[in-house]
Amino acid sequence: MEMVRITDYDDGTTLIAIDRPKRKNAICAVTAIELQQAFAAFDRSQTQRVAVITGSGDDAFSAGADVSNIPELWRCIPTVGITTEKPVIAAVGGWCVGGALVLAMMCDLLVAADNAKFSYPEAKLGFTGGLISALPTRIPHKIAMELIMLCNTIDAKRAYEVGFANRVVPTGTQVDAALAMAREIATFAPLVLKTLKRFVTQEVMPQGPSERMAKAARDLAAVRESEDGKEGQRAFLEKRAPKWVGR
Secondary structure (H helix, E strand, O other): OOOEEEEEOOOOEEEEEEOOHHHOOOEOHHHHHHHHHHHHHHHHOOOOOEEEEEEOOOOEEEOOEOOOOOOOHHHHOEOOOEOOOOOEEEEEOOEEEOHHHHHHHOOOEEEEEOOOEEEOOHHHHOOOOOHHHHHHHOOOHHHHHHHHHOOOOEEHHHHHHOOOOOEEEOOOOHHHHHHHHHHHHOOOOHHHHHHHHHHHHHHHOOOOHHHHHHHHHHHHHHHHOOHHHHHHHHHHHHOOOOOOOOO
16 A cells, blocks of 8 residues: 555554655545555454554644545545444544544544644635534534634644543654553453444434435445446446356
């Protein structure tokens, strides 16, 4: 992978890092697909139990969508384009902007460096993917609307105070702190963790229209990109009966 680094540890944890420091780890079309593939591989693994998502360096977790190469952002959002029932922890240092805030919001836990800054400026820019509408289900409504409507930036201390971050640690230690949390979780019963996460994400947390739409796009993309999808196109062009394999 060109835009994402994956490190699998023997203790059952996996570190997934957006690796575009010169672009402040902005998520382009390729990055979104690579993140989706990285999480899919993590989910399939028989040994890896907890993932940590971060950005290269301490200056930015991610500057959000790369406007020079617009991504299908839903692809890399946990519980939306990423269907794993295993725990996912965000390790955020520096700027966490726009779509990156949505990514961090959808993780199960979040460790913030003390230089972390969270911002959602789409109302200033004139577009939105709508997934941010789930923010009021994770922090108090008025605080969420302050981020969404006033485009205000909140720092790590404020994120912790309103329940968006679980811990605030010195800058440069956020990945180690998140991995320590992941290693503790990796010693617990995986079936219990999966079941409770499924209950929370599918039965307890409400899903907004953009989230439902993105999940439909995910499911349709899986059919389109499947072996059968490609076989169907080939068979049509070659004027023959398709040979289905069911995957």
